[in-house]
Amino acid sequence: PVAENLPAPFDGDPVQVALVQQSGAGDFFTAWTAGAKAQAEAINIELTVTDARNDNAKQASDLEQAIASSPDAIIIDHGQTDTLEPRIRDAVDAGIPVIVYDLALENTDGVIITSQSDASMAEGVLDQLIADVGEGAKVGLVNAEGFAPLDRRQAVWDEYVAEYDLDELFFTGEVTESTATDNIPLVDAALKQHPDVQAIFAPYDELTKGAVQAVIQNNLQDSVKVYGIDISNADIEVMTAGGSPWVATSATDPAAVGAAVVRALALSLAGEIEETEVQFPAVTVTQQFLLDNGISNVAALRDAEPGLLLNDFLTADWLPAVSQ
Ligand code: SR1
Structure with missing residues (x-):
C-alpha cells in the first residue's frame, strides 16, 4: 500500500523511475530487486525494470531507451563504466536525476553513488x-x-x-x-x-x-x-x-540495500538529502556463528543482526524502511 501524507513529488501521479540492471540473476539480485520494488511501491513510485542479462550492449541500449522515455529519475544497478558513463552524462544533461549502485564512474557530477562497504x-x-x-x-x-x-x-x-x-x-x-x-x-x-x-x-x-x-x-x-x-x-x-x-x-541484507537505494533517490527527489555518496554497512558472518545460534535463514540472521535491516538508514517520517 502507498503511504499517506507524502511530500512532493510523491503526492500526485506516480513518480516514474527506470531501473536499469546489468543482471537480475542470482540470489543477491533477486532479493535486491524485490527490496527496491517494495520500497518504490510504498511511496508511489512506478518502477520500470530492465534486465540486460549481463549483456553490456543491451544495458547501454536499455539506458538510452530509459532516457528517451523522460522518466522522473533513473536507477542504474551495476554495469560497465565505458558503456554507461557517456549515457549517464546524457541523462544528467537532460536534467534526469541519476543514482547508481555498484557502478564505477570517472565523472560523478550530478549522480548519487551508492555501494556496499x-x-x-x-x-x-x-x-x-x-x-x-x-x-x-x-x-x-x-x-x-x-x-x-x-x-x-x-x-x-x-x-x-x-x-x-x-x-x-x-x-x-x-x-x-x-x-x-x-x-x-x-x-x-x-x-x-x-x-x-x-x-x-x-x-x-x-x-x-x-x-x-x-x-x-x-x-x-x-x-x-x-x-x-x-x-x-x-x-x-x-x-x-x-x-x-x-x-x-x-x-549486507540485499533486500534492505535495494530498498535503501530507492530511499536515497526518494530523499533526493524530495530535496532532503545532501550526500552524493552512500555506503551500506555490512557484517561478517562466520559458519560458527550460524551454527552456534541455530540460524538457518536470512530472517533469523536479521533477528540476530538487526542492523542488517537498515531501518534507521536513509529514512524520514514519510519514508520508513519497508519491512522485509
Ligand atoms: C557481479 S557483482 C556481484 C556483487 O554485487 C553485489 O553488490 C553483491 O555484493 C555481489 O557480490
Whole structure:
C-alpha cells in the first residue's frame, strides 16, 4: 500500500523511475530487486525494470531507451563504466536525476553513488582467513574483473597477499547468467592442478557456491577453507551443511540495500538529502556463528543482526524502511 501524507513529488501521479540492471540473476539480485520494488511501491513510485542479462550492449541500449522515455529519475544497478558513463552524462544533461549502485564512474557530477562497504567486507573475511591459515598460506582467488564491487574486493585481496606473504596458486572465475554452475569446472580444474591450496577467496556468493561445490566434489573439504561475500537463504544452507568448507562471509541484507537505494533517490527527489555518496554497512558472518545460534535463514540472521535491516538508514517520517 502507498503511504499517506507524502511530500512532493510523491503526492500526485506516480513518480516514474527506470531501473536499469546489468543482471537480475542470482540470489543477491533477486532479493535486491524485490527490496527496491517494495520500497518504490510504498511511496508511489512506478518502477520500470530492465534486465540486460549481463549483456553490456543491451544495458547501454536499455539506458538510452530509459532516457528517451523522460522518466522522473533513473536507477542504474551495476554495469560497465565505458558503456554507461557517456549515457549517464546524457541523462544528467537532460536534467534526469541519476543514482547508481555498484557502478564505477570517472565523472560523478550530478549522480548519487551508492555501494556496499566493499573494502571492509573483504577485510572482514580476509582477517578471518589469516587467523585460520596464517601468513604464507597457499591460497586461490575465484573472481571476475570489470565489476566495480569485485574489483574493490580484489584490491583488498592483493594487499593481503602482499602483506601476509600469501602464495597465490591460482586465479580463476567468471560472472555469467549462471555464475555458480559455470564456476564449478573452473575451480575444479584449479584444484586438480593445486590440491595443496589451503584457502580460497571467492568474493561474490555465486562464485563462492561454485567454489564450495568444486571443493566438495574433489573431496578437499577437510583441507580447503572457502571465504565468500554476500548471504541468502541458499548460502546459509550451504554454509551450515555438515563439513561445509565455506567458513565465513561478509554481507549486507540485499533486500534492505535495494530498498535503501530507492530511499536515497526518494530523499533526493524530495530535496532532503545532501550526500552524493552512500555506503551500506555490512557484517561478517562466520559458519560458527550460524551454527552456534541455530540460524538457518536470512530472517533469523536479521533477528540476530538487526542492523542488517537498515531501518534507521536513509529514512524520514514519510519514508520508513519497508519491512522485509
Ligand atoms: C557481479 S557483482 C556481484 C556483487 O554485487 C553485489 O553488490 C553483491 O555484493 C555481489 O557480490
